[in-house]
Amino acid sequence: MRDEFSFIKSITPTNRFQQQLTIGIGDDAAVYKTSADTEQVVCVDAMVEGIHFRKDTLSPFQIGRKALAINISDLAAMGANPMYYLVTIAIPKTWTDHELQDIYAGMNELAERYKMDLIGGDTVSSKDQLVLSVTAIGIVQEGKALKRSSAKPGDVLFVTGPIGKSAAGLELLQQKEKDKPLTDMEHSCIRAHQEPEPQISSGTYLANLGKRIALNDVSDGLSSEAMELAEASNVQIVMNEEKLNSILPDLQNVDYHQKLKWALNGGEDFQLIGTTSNETFAHLQESSPTTLFDIGFVRAGNASVIMKSANEETVLDKGGYNHFS
Amino acid sequence: MRDEFSFIKSITPTNRFQQQLTIGIGDDAAVYKTSADTEQVVCVDAMVEGIHFRKDTLSPFQIGRKALAINISDLAAMGANPMYYLVTIAIPKTWTDHELQDIYAGMNELAERYKMDLIGGDTVSSKDQLVLSVTAIGIVQEGKALKRSSAKPGDVLFVTGPIGKSAAGLELLQQKEKDKPLTDMEHSCIRAHQEPEPQISSGTYLANLGKRIALNDVSDGLSSEAMELAEASNVQIVMNEEKLNSILPDLQNVDYHQKLKWALNGGEDFQLIGTTSNETFAHLQESSPTTLFDIGFVRAGNASVIMKSANEETVLDKGGYNHFS
Structure with a gap:
């Protein structure tokens, strides 16, 4: 396949059948009404051996845990509360029963924390790569799901925590000496890479406020996720390089530009990135149980992501990892 | 992995967190409440290249169509109406953009017929096998989902159509001369194999009756599906060999025992198999818009499936295709 993004565009439906569908394909998760006051939130995300993980940097327990975590993170980015999950696993002969049970034990650790029931799945065999596809289902109060398309000029750009730690952790795991x-x-x-924490409490807190907030999760790099906000909202996202400094991993022996690259292009941090008005952000800084870091702002302009340093502005390319590049 | 069934047992949760969960893992689909009068029905089923399909017996369009059909069939077996679906696809380099778009066109054909919206997915790459995992979501009136565990001694055993045609079609496709x-x-x-029809109208009709009906879909062989009913309901399922004759594929040049083997062990017919009281069955034969074929009965005894001919009874083994045998 030549390009993942254009392929996805080519298979995205242009019409809708179900009137209850509030948010279709194209955000972190889909949202549809089922009752007068709640909506269902559904997403699916897969991990493939040799592409998304390797046995020498993640244990089977961590692989399972992460496969569920990336889906819980998508629910968090909608402001939803996790409820259920389903698992498709394609298993090559190279995996032992014990390793496979560890994968499910890893999922179960997060499932217990978030009270998610495993309600279905399919177990099939494959030739030489383990494929793990998880469907997660959550719930949100009607109309409160947080979309990528809500950003407006003048908004503050924020993240819920440090960015680039997962890529730094992977680098450390791959160093042989x-x-x-x-x-x-x-x-x-290393823990951020192997056992990422989805930000459900931040996501649900932000959704329950009932304010205009655009939200996305940092599964790919920060530049890619900011671009998704920019495109969905048709605005320019400006990241302030000086402010970004405060959310980079505090590793003494690593060059600043390396840390910035991890943050912008690394991915798998599973923090949330969002935008909201100055007024709401000021309120959040006083009231939010979790810290929010101001890293920039939103302005009018063609959909793009800008890095603003003391002396210049640079347009960032999408940069996130395209599996087919 | 040594045994698929014991592996699934080992990873099946023993407790439940969500009180709204009506039917958990272990039936054709899971069911959970979302409003006062309806329940959600969710299932996932995957197809792997070289195991569930080959490019020389199914076109890309038919592969996509079938991947959605097997999930719609699971919804039919619960008596649910299809609403939404999500698709994970792992793509090796050997597949062209055109073939991939045909896969989605095949899914879209059934989706349009059943008014299902594609609401999410994940597109990843793989080394040498295409893996297609579909999650389907449906809706059912509260309390009306049809479970495998409702069979009772004295019930009639029925199917909604011919069984063994798909296996016969595959055999024809594999014949070189x-x-x-x-x-x-x-x-x-051949059409039954390449473009199976899920039995949504029969499933929803049976559910809406509001009677006690046990139901399962024939995705594996008839003996395996009957055994699932027997185990879930803790009863003996007796198939009448003479009556079975009426639902075997009417192929003149094929030996009777070959046709019986296709029906019992072949699978992928996606008809429904169920049991209900004589009284309800008599009513169904008069009122049901689709024909139901009486193929046996249910009696008390240890969970098992029996083939009853004129002179003898034979206990059938599970027989369905275990992907790991």
Whole structure:
């Protein structure tokens, strides 16, 4: 396939049959009405051996945990509460029963925390790659799901936590000379890669406010996720390089530009990135149970992402990892 | 993996978090409440290249169509009306953009017929096998979903149409000497394999009756599906060999035992198999818009499936295709 994005565009339906469908394909998850006061939120995300994970950097437990985490993160980005999940697993002969059970134990750890029931699945065999596809279902109060398309000029751009730690952790895991002991921050980066925490409490808090907030999760790099907000809202997203500094991983021996690259292009941080009015952001800084980091602003203009430093502005390319490039 | 069934048992949750969950893992689909009068019905089923399909017996259009059909069939077996679907596709380099778009066109054909919206998905790459996992979501009136566990001694055993045609069609497709022209029935068998019809109208009709009916779809062989009813309801299912004759594919040149084997072990017919009281069955024979074929009965005893001929009874083994055997 030549290009993932144009392929997805070519197979995206242009009409809708069900009137209850509030948000169709194209956001972090779909939303549809089922009762007078609640809506269902549904998403699916897959991980493929050798592409999204390798056995030498993630244990089977961590692979399963992460496959569910990336889906919970999509629910978080809509402001939904997780409820159920279903699992398709395609299994090559190279995986033992014990490893497979560990995959489910990893999912189960997060499922217990979020009270999610495993309600279905399909178990099939494959030749040489394990494929794990998880469907997650959540619930949100009617009309409160947070879309990518709500950003407006003048908004503050914020994230819910540090960005780039997962890519830093993967780099540390791939370094072969592991003689010297790791620092606490290095351990923290590795944990961010192996056992990411979806931001459900932040997502549901933001949704329950009932304010205009655009939201996305950082599954690909920050530049790619900001671009999704820019395109869905048809605005320019301006990231302030000085402010970004405060959310980069605090690794002493790593060059600043390397850390910035991890944040912009790395992905898998599963923090939330969003925009809202100055007024709502000021309220959030006082009231939100989780810290929100101001990293820039929104302005009118053609959909794009700009990096603003003291002396210049640079237009960022999409940069997120395209599986087919 | 040693055994698919014991593996699934080992990863099936033993507790439930969500009180709204009416039917968990272990039936054709899961069912959970979302409003005072309706329930959601969700299932997932995957197809893997080289295992569930090959490019020389199914076109890309037919592969996509079938991947959605097998999920709609699971909804039919619960008596649900289809609403939405999500698609995970893992794509090797050997597939062209045109073929991939045909896969989605095949799904779209059924989606249009059943007014299903494609609401999400994930597109990933794989090394050498196409994997297609579809999640389907339907709706059913509260309390009306039809479970496998409702069979009772004294019930009639019925199916909604001919069984074994899909396996016969696959056999015809695999025969290399295709010199002589095919008969109408041979064409019909090939169509049954390539473009199966899920039985939504029968399923929803049976559910809306509001009677006690056990229901399952024939995705594996008849013996395997009957065994699922037997185990879920803890009863003996007795198939009457003479009556079975009426639902075997009417292929003149094929040995009777071959046809019986296709019906019992072939699978992919996507008819429905069920049981209900004599009284309800008599009513159904008068009122049902689709024909129901009486093929046996239910009696008390340890969960098993029996083939009853004029002179003897034979206990059938599970027989359905275990992907890991």
